[in-house]
Amino acid sequence: MVYCPNCRAGNISGSKFCQSCGLPLSGQAQPAAHPAQPYPQNQPPGYQQPAYGPYDYQQYPGGYPPPPYPPAPQAGGDIIGKAQAYLNSFAGKVKEIVSTTNPILLSAMVILVVGMTVFLVLAFQLGWIKTAGSTATNTVTTKNTTPPVITLVQVKPGDNKGAIIYWVTDKPSSSQVQYGIWPNYTTMTAIQTDPTTGTNAGVLIHEVGLSSLTARSTYIYRCISIDKDGNKATSPDMQFQTAQ
Structure with a gap:
């Protein structure tokens, strides 16, 4: 050179x-x-x-510096060495446990672990065990116990010596009237628009006709309404006078 x-x-x-x-x-x-x-x-x-x-050999004028050259460092060499040492230590511990454990006991432990794994897999698939975040919800329906409210009761003359009873409720319900010559209740009309049967929704404005009443008589009556939950409402006792 x-x-x-x-x-x-x-x-x-x-x-x-x-x-x-x-x-x-x-x-x-x-x-x-x-x-x-x-x-x-x-x-x-x-x-x-x-x-x-x-290691900047190429920057030396005239070529490389004289040997000996120190070994080039490896990226992450310290971490890799520690990891390798940990794995070697872990493998040694496993070998020590296996070599010092009774073969029958070791086989029983393996069978137990495999059995528990199979059981857990089946339990999750069959829904016996709920995963985190999943909760079973039970819908509880609360039955309404409030009866209808009867208001605006009126009586109007009807045909054939009869009368028509009107009233209003605050929620859909059935229509029925109990009546008789004062002071005794002797007759009950058929239930109309009964919502408890599931075939009728009930009404808010009620109208029930009474027929074949005795002339010049005082009648006592009361209105009865039942909502879809079976709650029954009865109006106070009222009176009306039939015509001559």
Whole structure:
């Protein structure tokens, strides 16, 4: 290797001219193989030679520094070493347990673990065990216990010596009237628009006709309404007078 005295570039032995700056090399005194100052001295004032690391070989003028070279560090080498040591220790513990455990007891433990695993899988599939976040919900229907409210009771004359009873309820319900010549209740009309049967929704405005009443008589009566939940409401006792 021949070094250029001008630019300190390395050239092949026997070269007549520097391949970097073109300076003739024949007859020039050659510097040492690894000069103490690898860069030329004609640098600008204040120039400082860069500090090269042990692995920046390509930046050394004239080639690589002399051996021996320290081994290049590996990324994550410390973590990998610790992990490898932990795995080796764990494997050793497992071997120690297996070698010192009674074979019959070890077989029983393996069978128990396998059996528990199969049981848990089947339990999850059959729904015996609920996963986190899933809760069984039971819908509880609360029965209404409030009876209808009867208001605006009225009586109007009807045909054939009869009368018509009117009233209003606050929710759909059935229509029925109990009546008789005062002071006794002797007759009950049939239930109309009964919502408890499921075939009728009930009504809010009620109308029940009474027929074949005795003339010039005082009748006592009361209105009865039942909602779909079976709650029964009965109006107070009332009276009306039939015509002549």
